[in-house]
Amino acid sequence: MTRPNPSLLSRLALAVSVLFQPALAARLRDLRDGVAAPAPAPSPATAAPPAPPLREAPHEAALQLLGLLQRDARFIDFIEEDVKAYSDADIGAAARVVHEGCRKVLREHFSIQPLRSETEGSRLTLxxxxxxxxxxxxGNVVGKAPFTGTLSHRGWRATDTRLPKLAAGHDAAILAQAEVEL
Structure with a gap:
C-alpha cells in the first residue's frame, strides 16, 4: 500500500526542519543523489509498538500562514529569489526586512513559549x-533514560493561535495577488 503524499503543512514543516537540522539535510541530499544510506542499527529484540494513525493538518491554515508571511515579510519573494548574484551584505539587508516581518506575523497571530526553562548550554537530566x-x-544515544546532556535548543510550543477568519469563497491558495501597475 502506498502512503499518501504529505499535506502542504507537513511539507512546510519538513522544509523548515531541514533548515535547522544539517544531518537531515545531508540525508535528504544523499537520497536525492541516489547515495545509499548506511545500514540501520540492529533493532532491539522487542518489537516497537505500532505507530499511531496520522491525521492530516488543515491545509487552509498553512496557506493562510504563508499568505501572512508573504504580505508582511515578503517571505515567498525572498525564498524564491536566486540570491547567488547578490553580495552577502545585500542578502543580510534583505534578511533583516524578512526577519522583522516574520517576527511581526508570529507575534500578532501566535503565542509562543519555550518548551524548556533552562538556558541553552546548561546541563540537565532527562x-x-x-x-x-x-x-x-x-548525539551518542545509547541505552535507556535517564540521559544527562547539554541543552542545545530550548524548543518552542504554540500556546495560542489567532489566524484571521476566512470569508466564504476565499481562495487560501492565492498567497499573494499578482500586481498590475497602470
Missing amino acids: PEGFDAAAVRVT
Whole structure:
C-alpha cells in the first residue's frame, strides 16, 4: 500500500526542519543523489509498538500562514529569489526586512513559549519516561533514560493561535495577488 503524499503543512514543516537540522539535510541530499544510506542499527529484540494513525493538518491554515508571511515579510519573494548574484551584505539587508516581518506575523497571530526553562548550554537530566514528542535526544544515544546532556535548543510550543477568519469563497491558495501597475 502506498502512503499518501504529505499535506502542504507537513511539507512546510519538513522544509523548515531541514533548515535547522544539517544531518537531515545531508540525508535528504544523499537520497536525492541516489547515495545509499548506511545500514540501520540492529533493532532491539522487542518489537516497537505500532505507530499511531496520522491525521492530516488543515491545509487552509498553512496557506493562510504563508499568505501572512508573504504580505508582511515578503517571505515567498525572498525564498524564491536566486540570491547567488547578490553580495552577502545585500542578502543580510534583505534578511533583516524578512526577519522583522516574520517576527511581526508570529507575534500578532501566535503565542509562543519555550518548551524548556533552562538556558541553552546548561546541563540537565532527562528522566525515564520523558516526553519524546517535546525533547529530541541527539548525539551518542545509547541505552535507556535517564540521559544527562547539554541543552542545545530550548524548543518552542504554540500556546495560542489567532489566524484571521476566512470569508466564504476565499481562495487560501492565492498567497499573494499578482500586481498590475497602470
